[in-house]
Amino acid sequence: MTCTVRVLLALLATAASGCGREPAHEGLLFPIQRLLDGPPPAQPAGVAWGEYVRIAGEERPAIAAPLVGGELVQGGPPQPDSPVGRWSLQLPATFQDTAWLLVQPGLRTEDGTLTRLAARFVAPRSSGPVILIDGGEAAARPGAHMVAMVTPVAALDVRDVVGAPVVVPAGAVATVGMGIDEAASAGDAAPVEFRVAVVEGSRETIVHRTVLDPARRMEDRRWADARIDLGPFAGRSVALVLRTAPADAGRTGTSLPVWADPVVLAPRATHAPNVILISLDTLRAKSVSAYRSPRPTTPHLDRLVGETGTVFDAAYTTAPHTLPAHLSTFTGFYARGLSGVNPIVPLPRHIATLPEQLRAAGYATAAVTEDGFIIPRVGFRRGFASYRENTSPDLHEPLGQSAKTFRAAADWLAAHRDRPTFLFVHTYEVHYPYTPVPPYDTAFATEEDAGDDENARELLRYEQEARYLDDELHAFLDAVDGLGLGTRTLLVVMADHGEEFHEHGSKRHGLQLYTEALHVPLMMRFPGVVPAGQRIATPVSLVDVAPTILDVVGAPALIGVDGESLLPLLAGGSLSERRQAVFSEAASALLAGIDLLSVQMPGIHCIYRTRQGTSQCFDTELDPAERTPIVGADPRVEAVRAEAVRYWSLRRAAPAASVPDELVRELSKDADLERLQKLRSLGYVE
Ligand SMILES: [Zn+2]
Numbered sequence: 001m002t003c004t005v006r007v008l009l010a011l012l013a014t015a016a017s018g019c020g021r022e023p024a025h026e027g028l029l030f031p032i033q034r035l036l037d038g039p040p041p042a043q044p045a046g047v048a049w050g051e052y053v054r055i056a057g058e059e060r061p062a063i064a065a066p067l068v069g070g071e072l073v074q075g076g077p078p079q080p081d082s083p084v085g086r087w088s089l090q091l092p093a094t095f096q097d098t099a100w101l102l103v104q105p106g107l108r109t110e111d112g113t114l115t116r117l118a119a120r121f122v123a124p125r126s127s128g129p130v131i132l133i134d135g136g137e138a139a140a141r142p143g144a145h146m147v148a149m150v151t152p153v154a155a156l157d158v159r160d161v162v163g164a165p166v167v168v169p170a171g172a173v174a175t176v177g178m179g180i181d182e183a184a185s186a187g188d189a190a191p192v193e194f195r196v197a198v199v200e201g202s203r204e205t206i207v208h209r210t211v212l213d214p215a216r217r218m219e220d221r222r223w224a225d226a227r228i229d230l231g232p233f234a235g236r237s238v239a240l241v242l243r244t245a246p247a248d249a250g251r252t253g254t255s256l257p258v259w260a261d262p263v264v265l266a267p268r269a270t271h272a273p274n275v276i277l278i279s280l281d282t283l284r285a286k287s288v289s290a291y292r293s294p295r296p297t298t299p300h301l302d303r304l305v306g307e308t309g310t311v312f313d314a315a316y317t318t319a320p321h322t323l324p325a326h327l328s329t330f331t332g333f334y335a336r337g338l339s340g341v342n343p344i345v346p347l348p349r350h351i352a353t354l355p356e357q358l359r360a361a362g363y364a365t366a367a368v369t370e371d372g373f374i375i376p377r378v379g380f381r382r383g384f385a386s387y388r389e390n391t392s393p394d395l396h397e398p399l400g401q402s403a404k405t406f407r408a409a410a411d412w413l414a415a416h417r418d419r420p421t422f423l424f425v426h427t428y429e430v431h432y433p434y435t436p437v438p439p440y441d442t443a444f445a446t447e448e449d450a451g452d453d454e455n456a457r458e459l460l461r462y463e464q465e466a467r468y469l470d471d472e473l474h475a476f477l478d479a480v481d482g483l484g485l486g487t488r489t490l491l492v493v494m495a496d497h498g499e500e501f502h503e504h505g506s507k508r509h510g511l512q513l514y515t516e517a518l519h520v521p522l523m524m525r526f527p528g529v530v531p532a533g534q535r536i537a538t539p540v541s542l543v544d545v546a547p548t549i550l551d552v553v554g555a556p557a558l559i560g561v562d563g564e565s566l567l568p569l570l571a572g573g574s575l576s577e578r579r580q581a582v583f584s585e586a587a588s589a590l591l592a593g594i595d596l597l598s599v600q601m602p603g604i605h606c607i608y609r610t611r612q613g614t615s616q617c618f619d620t621e622l623d624p625a626e627r628t629p630i631v632g633a634d635p636r637v638e639a640v641r642a643e644a645v646r647y648w649s650l651r652r653a654a655p656a657a658s659v660p661d662e663l664v665r666e667l668s669k670d671a672d673l674e675r676l677q678k679l680r681s682l683g684y685v686e
Helices: 003-011 299-307 322-331 354-360 402-415 454-482 542-553 635-652 659-669 673-681
Strands: 029-034 047-055 058-066 071-074 086-088 100-108 114-116 121-124 130-132 145-153 173-180 192-200 203-212 224-229 237-246 257-267 274-280 310-312 364-369 386-389 421-427 489-494 522-525 534-536 582-585 596-601 604-609 614-619
Touching: 047 173, 058 173, 173 192, 173 203, 192 224, 192 257, 203 224, 237 257, 274 322, 274 454, 274 542, 299 454, 299 489, 299 522, 322 354, 322 542, 354 364, 354 421, 354 542, 364 402, 402 421, 402 454, 421 454, 454 489, 489 542, 522 542, 596 635, 604 635, 614 635
Parallel strands: 274 421, 274 489, 310 534, 364 386, 364 421
Antiparallel strands: 029 257, 047 058, 058 257, 058 386, 071 145, 086 130, 100 114, 100 121, 100 145, 173 224, 173 257, 192 203, 192 237, 310 522, 489 522, 582 596, 596 604, 604 614
């Protein structure tokens, strides 16, 4: 038994002891200085500190990032007889001293719709107030006019960054990402030399150089990473200096170089298990074979996680919708409990998230997601040093990309195996549309076998896709084991909500709170710590995921949240006395107050339509499919109702948020007009 395992068993309140002497993973690197976490120095105009910058689908918190926000400038009507839509932009006087401007053009049509026009780009201030944009078909619509978010761009030579002095321990390294904002990846933009120097008194030693030229070299349109050995400076007090300079005097365009998350790391003999949290979007427990689905949909998940770890038999989402369910997972709060603020409003800063807590504990953190409603700026990216999205063209019908997603996740793990890591992986593989690839499209049965019932065919395709996903998951878990990480990793596999196939008259998810939409797989594996082959019947919720992870790894807990650590349950005990029930809400109600509320207690599930004052309760042991509501007196129903009233009164006390204004302001800050348009199309924004 390793030391780590014994220490963690001690956390499980067992009799382990006397393990303090032998470090289990000597040499794991922990940060001793993070430049981003220090107090930001004064920034030149047009430069931000710690903002996320997106390059090649990956967002990283950066130094010297182009300022978000700027001014929303109204353009005039399109100029007649112009083949590309020639718009005049009246720049305010505030930009007069700026040589370069970052411009995000958009088009506002008469019905108020905002459409993003082309990508952001950098324009010289001297080009005057006229900018040529191809408005396309949208520009021809009556009443259309141009708007643009305009931000000044700082000159290259004012962006040097100097870190605070640090005494370099033996074995220390520095890591930093380098990239050029995509707005300056074309045209005449100058290539940039990134230089890292170590300064000791008046002596400066250049320890790293990289030149990036994304305007000319496709391979430079990505983040580049440097890992710098600080061994020669061990025992001395030095400061890191990050400098950028044009690398080709003949190119006159300015550029937008950024530094991602510079960190000084040193080995520490301490215990820190890795954490991998995998969210299999829309995978209902009912279709997972570890949860006794009729079809063998997930043999690898069953074997690699279910049999070697613990299965929570009664795990429920907090809302049958991707965004609030994941917010609950990250924060430990029920969807409506997020300070009473609607969950599509950016998460308030005072609510901490799982990745932030793990970053604070010294973890390297990364997310690989598939876009959609796990919207980075709502709060999901907070705490992540790398946030990658494999996006789909249509938000409503995301393409499952699990192979690509898991590969990127494994690559990141391989590159960070000398650090304690937190990796969040999210895939839409089984989300509608159900499109199993060959040969999975004939797994279990052919479409003909499924008969004429379109619903049965859809369920077959969904479960075929689950079988495909299971193979991709298998490959990923093999990669984790191949890196030697399997035995020192807490692995949590979950789904954010389930899926309906007309069990109660509707399809997909979001509007009903019956078991097929709420009951999700939740499985944990950590050899020697999480008992193997254990099944737990106590109702638990996605709000318990973050508290459990933080408890297992010994990171700072989330304070005052709805969820609680499941460690006592894993060790054969019970949850706290305050935990009587778990709750879910219908996503449709999240904007306009609570309508549908679900309360699960052992053996019973009640659904309240609170506005109408009606309810349905089911005996989940006698009637797990929830076909026949309980009629007549049942003493358990009163206990459930008391919990419902308690939850509802708590939530009702929270102030309603002014959703559209807040959201519009937040999204406009990033000039993400396209995202705004998507949300409007879904009815989230007026
Ligand atoms: Zn989802």
